[in-house]
Amino acid sequence: MVNYKLKIKNASQLVVVSKNKPYLVGKDMSNVEIIENGSLIVDSNGIIIDIGTEQEILDRHRDDSFDTVIDCQGRAVIPGLVDGHTHPVYAGDRVHEFAMKLAGATYLEVQKAGGGIGFTVQHTRQASESDLFNLLKPRLDRMLKQGTTLIEAKSGYGLETDTEMKMLKVLHRAAQSHAIEISATYLGGHAIPKGSTAEQATEDIVNKQLPELKRLRDAGEISPENIDVFLERGFFEYDDTKRILEAGQQLGLAINFHGDELSFMKSGELAGELKARAISHLEKVSEEGMLEMAKVPTFAVLLPTTAYVLRLECPPARRMIELNVPVALGSDYNPNAHCLSMPFVMNLACVLMKMNMNEALVAATINSAASINKSKTHGSLEIGKYADMVIIDSNRWEHIIYEMVDPPISHVIKKGSVVFQQQQQQ
Numbered sequence: 001m002v003n004y005k006l007k008i009k010n011a012s013q014l015v016v017v018s019k020n021k022p023y024l025v026g027k028d029m030s031n032v033e034i035i036e037n038g039s040l041i042v043d044s045n046g047i048i049i050d051i052g053t054e055q056e057i058l059d060r061h062r063d064d065s066f067d068t069v070i071d072c073q074g075r076a077v078i079p080g081l082v083d084g085h086t087h088p089v090y091a092g093d094r095v096h097e098f099a100m101k102l103a104g105a106t107y108l109e110v111q112k113a114g115g116g117i118g119f120t121v122q123h124t125r126q127a128s129e130s131d132l133f134n135l136l137k138p139r140l141d142r143m144l145k146q147g148t149t150l151i152e153a154k155s156g157y158g159l160e161t162d163t164e165m166k167m168l169k170v171l172h173r174a175a176q177s178h179a180i181e182i183s184a185t186y187l188g189g190h191a192i193p194k195g196s197t198a199e200q201a202t203e204d205i206v207n208k209q210l211p212e213l214k215r216l217r218d219a220g221e222i223s224p225e226n227i228d229v230f231l232e233r234g235f236f237e238y239d240d241t242k243r244i245l246e247a248g249q250q251l252g253l254a255i256n257f258h259g260d261e262l263s264f265m266k267s268g269e270l271a272g273e274l275k276a277r278a279i280s281h282l283e284k285v286s287e288e289g290m291l292e293m294a295k296v297p298t299f300a301v302l303l304p305t306t307a308y309v310l311r312l313e314c315p316p317a318r319r320m321i322e323l324n325v326p327v328a329l330g331s332d333y334n335p336n337a338h339c340l341s342m343p344f345v346m347n348l349a350c351v352l353m354k355m356n357m358n359e360a361l362v363a364a365t366i367n368s369a370a371s372i373n374k375s376k377t378h379g380s381l382e383i384g385k386y387a388d389m390v391i392i393d394s395n396r397w398e399h400i401i402y403e404m405v406d407p408p409i410s411h412v413i414k415k416g417s418v419v420f421q422q423q424q425q426q
Contacts, residue, residue, distance in 0.1 A: 018366050210251060233262070
């Protein structure tokens with residue numbers, strides 16, 4: 001007889017997503033593995049140790065005991081959702097800009113009018129580390145309620161050493177104290193600081209910010225895993241972006257950058273040259289760029305909320321899938337695209353980018369996890385992986401996409417512990 005932490009039983013569908021694959025591409029993204037009438041067992045470390053049909057698990061664990069048993073009573077279970085691109089640490093919202101955008105102002109026009117990244121930088125520089133942490137926590141709480149259990153999260157609203165490191169410290173603290181896991185990304189190259197040039201900003205990043213990042217990382221005060229740059233006309237262009245990314249790569253940071261959002265900037269081509277792990281946005285990516293990404297492979301982290309809010313042409317998700325580019329999804333949560341819900345992101349991916357529901361789920365689980373090098377432990381329901389799960393208040397998993405805005409989430413489970421449970425109405 002063995003005692004285990006958790007047993008999930010009587011699930012109408014246990015959506016495994018994929019077995020023994022680090023990510024899915026092409027037609028495989030449409031083939032989601034499902035165990036009907038499923039059950040699984042979680043050990044004391046929060047790891048899935050067995051999974052199968054209800055009868056199979058009952059036969060193998062008839063004499064075992066469990067700290068917690070959740071009877072799904074015919075509800076579906078999916079892996080915890082993974083948000084592949086967020087900017088959750090900032091002060092100062094930009095609700096006042098929304099009217100400008102609705103009136104037709106472009107992203108760059110808002111920026112020139114004193115809004116955009118520069119507005120958030122000003123407020124984030126003025127905020128204390130404690131202020132930023134207290135703003136971050138409820139945002140993470142809201143993500144968790146929407147089924148997100150792992151995120152990529154960026155700095156980028158400092159544009160100088162002290163504030164960038166302050167943001168990374170906030171992410172480090174949150175990673176140690178919040179149920180959501182965080183893969184932190186350094187984004188000192190998010191915009192050109194006021195009064196500076198791209199060349200000067202690049203010098204500051206390479207010769208000042210990155211050495212300080214290394215010092216703090218070595219001291220255990222921050223824990224960045226990725227480096228990002230906003231490769232865009234009028235921001236950091238090709239050569240400066242390449243120099244910054246290479247400098248970060250030399251420090252062991254994975255390349256995960258913004259590219260081809262507003263202008264074609266040869267992002268896919270640069271990814272091929274640097275063997276980048278991921279590129280986000282890609283609204284203007286070229287055919288050659290997609291082919292280069294498929295070769296590496298470099299993950300395409302697509303952000304339908306951004307295209308929706310800014311009224312941009314959507315990235316060519318269907319063509320990427322045809323070319324075997326690994327496609328992932330992110331909310332792009334930030335003051336410009338205020339979305340904390342991966343279920344809504346999946347809905348937008350289906351409606352705006354013409355992905356099918358299986359593809360959207362794959363992109364929001366195993367592929368998003370792989371885009372931040374976490375798919376060995378996250379993104380699918382498999383033996384040996386963390387028991388990160390979402391129980392859906394329906395017998396079909398697709399309801400988490402179908403029911404817009406208010407997804408029918410019954411429970412969110414992180415490493416075998418219930419971290420959110422919908423209150424039952426009396």
